[in-house]
Amino acid sequence: MAHALFQKGRTTNSPLPLPKTKAGEASHNQAFNEVRDSRRNVEINLGKACNNRCVFCIDGMPKREDRSYMDWDELKAELEFWYRSGSRSVGFLGGEPSTYPRIVDAVAHARDLGYTRIALASNITKLRLTHFTDRLLEAGLSRITVSMHGHTAELEDRITRVPRVYEKKVAALRHLVMRQREGHLKDGLSVNPVLNGWNHRHLIHMMRFFYEDIGVNDIRVNFMRPEGYAEGDPELTPRYSEVMPTLIKAVVLMEKHWTKQTFTFGGIPLCVLPKALRSSDTLLKRYLGEYRDLSTDCSVRQDGDGFGIEQIDGGRSRFNWQDRKRFDLKDAPRACGTCDMVHLCEGVWRAYMDIHGESEFRPLKAAR
Numbered sequence: 160m161a162h163a164l165f166q167k168g169r170t171t172n173s174p175l176p177l178p179k180t181k182a183g184e185a186s187h188n189q190a191f192n193e194v195r196d197s198r199r200n201v202e203i204n205l206g207k208a209c210n211n212r213c214v215f216c217i218d219g220m221p222k223r224e225d226r227s228y229m230d231w232d233e234l235k236a237e238l239e240f241w242y243r244s245g246s247r248s249v250g251f252l253g254g255e256p257s258t259y260p261r262i263v264d265a266v267a268h269a270r271d272l273g274y275t276r277i278a279l280a281s282n283i284t285k286l287r288l289t290h291f292t293d294r295l296l297e298a299g300l301s302r303i304t305v306s307m308h309g310h311t312a313e314l315e316d317r318i319t320r321v322p323r324v325y326e327k328k329v330a331a332l333r334h335l336v337m338r339q340r341e342g343h344l345k346d347g348l349s350v351n352p353v354l355n356g357w358n359h360r361h362l363i364h365m366m367r368f369f370y371e372d373i374g375v376n377d378i379r380v381n382f383m384r385p386e387g388y389a390e391g392d393p394e395l396t397p398r399y400s401e402v403m404p405t406l407i408k409a410v411v412l413m414e415k416h417w418t419k420q421t422f423t424f425g426g427i428p429l430c431v432l433p434k435a436l437r438s439s440d441t442l443l444k445r446y447l448g449e450y451r452d453l454s455t456d457c458s459v460r461q462d463g464d465g466f467g468i469e470q471i472d473g474g475r476s477r478f479n480w481q482d483r484k485r486f487d488l489k490d491a492p493r494a495c496g497t498c499d500m501v502h503l504c505e506g507v508w509r510a511y512m513d514i515h516g517e518s519e520f521r522p523l524k525a526a527r
């Protein structure tokens with residue numbers, strides 16, 4: 160049967176068939192595998208105000224109302240709603256969630272409700288205030304994913320468009336690494352650079368910097384999605400084929416040198432990967448970020464009447480992130496129609512194909 164993406168006349172809100180899960184595992188739309196955390200996750204957007212201005216930000220042009228923060232009572236109700244729905248993992252998103260006035264209370268409330276994995280997706284500029292970071296950790300924060308996209312002041316300050324932000328982030332990161340070594344952040348500390356036209360050639364230097372100079376043990380790179388500020392920008396949006404030599408070098412170095420650290424990538428279709436990588440289950444499990452991503456719902460302030468799969472309720476727009484990507488944000492190039500990997504591959508960012516077309520994509524044959 161054809162993948163839902165390729166069925167003629169599919170509608171954006173037709174549900175995906177649920178993959179099989181092991182007995183006792185949370186049943187949702189991400190299939191069980193031994194490297195994926197089976198907790199169901201919700202990401203709550205607290206408002207789109209941010210203290211960085213990254214050149215590729217998809218929220219880059221927030222409306223006035225987007226800059227306001229989520230009401231505290233509304234946030235408590237949303238946390239309770241998702242907990243009742245079965246989520247045991249919650250992430251706070253922005254904009255920049257660390258600037259939310261009651262972020263420490265939000266983390267503590269999530270812990271008190273019973274969430275066991277409480278995460279922040281942060282540019283960590285504010286976390287240079289180590290007493291603030293420690294309050295978050297004491298309130299129960301168990302994971303931080305760090306938005307940092309360069310290994311030098313020149314690169315990081317240029318990408319974020321904030322002078323001297325690099326030194327603040329480095330100070331924050333060193334403190335987080337120290338706290339993690341003391342036993343905090345049991346669900347991880349991960350640096351998440353967005354791979355873009357300005358930094359992809361520096362990837363190996365970035366890895367060396369984060370692994371060896373700073374002591375982080377997890378890096379997840381996500382290929383950029385050219386929307387917001389970067390919509391239609393070919394300089395910021397490299398072709399997959401341009402990025403591939405450095406990405407392959409990164410994988411080789413992981414296999415031979417950084418064997419104790421974790422490196423994953425996301426947002427890259429399988430057919431642009433070299434055969435040795437895409438045809439190895441072992442390597443795919445190790446490096447394909449989507450293989451590990453938790454089944455994730457999102458809750459964002461309602462914007463207009465909503466689009467695609469999102470459901471509007473009480474001023475919030477709610478959708479599943481994996482479905483959002485498949486149905487609303489990615490598309491299937493013609494090659495996908497005869498590809499055997501559609502069950503594993505989410506397709507290609509629509510906005511990428513608007514810039515570079517679909518000449519790079521080839522249907523793959525499954526190994527028999």
Ligand code: SF4
Binds near residue numbers: 505520
């Ligand atoms: S042809 Fe389509 S489904 Fe197959 S790997 Fe490429 S993008 Fe993914």
